[in-house]
Amino acid sequence: MRYAVLVTGPGGAGKSTFSKSFLTHLNTSRRTGHLVNLDPAANAESFEYEPVIDIKDLVSLEDVMGELDYGPNGGLVYCFEYLLQNMDWLEEELGGYDDDYLIFDCPGQIELYTHHPFLPTLVQNLSRMGIRTCAVYLLESQFMEDRYKFFSGVLSAMSAMVNLEIPWINIMSKMDLVTENTDDPAGSARNGIRGRKNIARYLDPDPLLLATSRGQEANISNPRFHALNQAIVQLIEDHPLVSFLPLDLTNPDSLETVISHIDYTMQYGEDEEPKEPHDLDDGDFADME
Ligand SMILES: Nc1nc2c(ncn2[C@@H]2O[C@H](COP(=O)(O)OP(=O)(O)OP(=O)(O)O)[C@@H](O)[C@H]2O)c(=O)[nH]1
Numbered sequence: 001m002r003y004a005v006l007v008t009g010p011g012g013a014g015k016s017t018f019s020k021s022f023l024t025h026l027n028t029s030r031r032t033g034h035l036v037n038l039d040p041a042a043n044a045e046s047f048e049y050e051p052v053i054d055i056k057d058l059v060s061l062e063d064v065m066g067e068l069d070y071g072p073n074g075g076l077v078y079c080f081e082y083l084l085q086n087m088d089w090l091e092e093e094l095g096g097y098d099d100d101y102l103i104f105d106c107p108g109q110i111e112l113y114t115h116h117p118f119l120p121t122l123v124q125n126l127s128r129m130g131i132r133t134c135a136v137y138l139l140e141s142q143f144m145e146d147r148y149k150f151f152s153g154v155l156s157a158m159s160a161m162v163n164l165e166i167p168w169i170n171i172m173s174k175m176d177l178v179t180e181n182t183d184d185p186a187g188s189a190r191n192g193i194r195g196r197k198n199i200a201r202y203l204d205p206d207p208l209l210l211a212t213s214r215g216q217e218a219n220i221s222n223p224r225f226h227a228l229n230q231a232i233v234q235l236i237e238d239h240p241l242v243s244f245l246p247l248d249l250t251n252p253d254s255l256e257t258v259i260s261h262i263d264y265t266m267q268y269g270e271d272e273e274p275k276e277p278h279d280l281d282d283g284d285f286a287d288m289e
């Protein structure tokens with residue numbers, strides 16, 4: 001069985017960093033994983049792991065922009081359309097990997113997830129190839145500094161989830177940037193997220209965050225805006241689809257927890273034949289001699 005994890009989320013959310021850490025974790029746990037780069041604009045030198053499959057071998061944004069005179073966003077759309085027309089290329093490239101995690105590092109253009117048919121079509125193709133697929137959606141912890149920004153992030157996660165209809169895990173990335181010092185009044189006044197209790201209200205989004213704060217802000221008094229807010233609060237209350245797993249890459253347990261959720265979502269290994277134990281390598285017990 002092959003497993004694909006699509007690593008998605010807005011620009012700069014930490015997708016490439018997470019993909020790299022995920023691979024390192026798999027390697028150290030003696031599992032196999034491979035990087036698939038789906039970002040036609042990615043800088044090749046920036047990969048710590050050489051992607052085994054790279055969309056840039058098929059089509060690169062640079063060429064598309066240079067030769068066809070597209071801008072960066074139109075160019076990205078062109079690249080993905082080109083990929084979808086050349087699924088046999090991807091299928092052939094994916095052919096050699098068995099019983100492996102394939103980690104798809106995706107580009108950060110949010111419109112790719114919310115209203116283009118590319119990812120759903122890609123997912124259909126992966127499942128036709130017999131590859132079990134899930135997606136993780138990363139939102140960075142800075143989104144919690146502003147409730148409105150945060151809820152717009154929640155709504156885009158929701159919209160991407162509904163668009164893709166595959167097993168899905170939302171991750172709050174860069175948790176190392178969040179301080180939990182409740183005794184820092186300047187901090188809590190500035191961003192309102194400090195303190196464990198408060199963080200919990202974001203990880204499991206509490207729509208009241210939106211409802212209460214809006215009432216307190218006299219400067220925004222447009223009643224239509226208020227009604228819209230109420231409607232969003234109601235939507236999130238009625239459809240609590242989105243909650244976040246915190247990811248702090250400075251804490252190995254945190255990464256392990258996230259990966260165990262991915263394994264569980266994927267039902268990783270559940271229908272595998274029992275594996276032969278690894279042959280002992282020279283040096284495995286070196287420290288016992
Ligand atoms: N503090 C902190 N910084 C992080 C973490 N993960 C990523 N970053 C930083 O955030 C920036 C963006 O990280 P990337 O991994 O390139 O993010 P991305 O989602 O792949 O970005 P795009 O591909 O451009 O959409 C880089 O400067 C990273 O060093 C994290 O866990 N903690």
Ligand SMILES: [Mg+2]
Pocket residue numbers: 015016017039105106
């Ligand atoms: Mg990236």
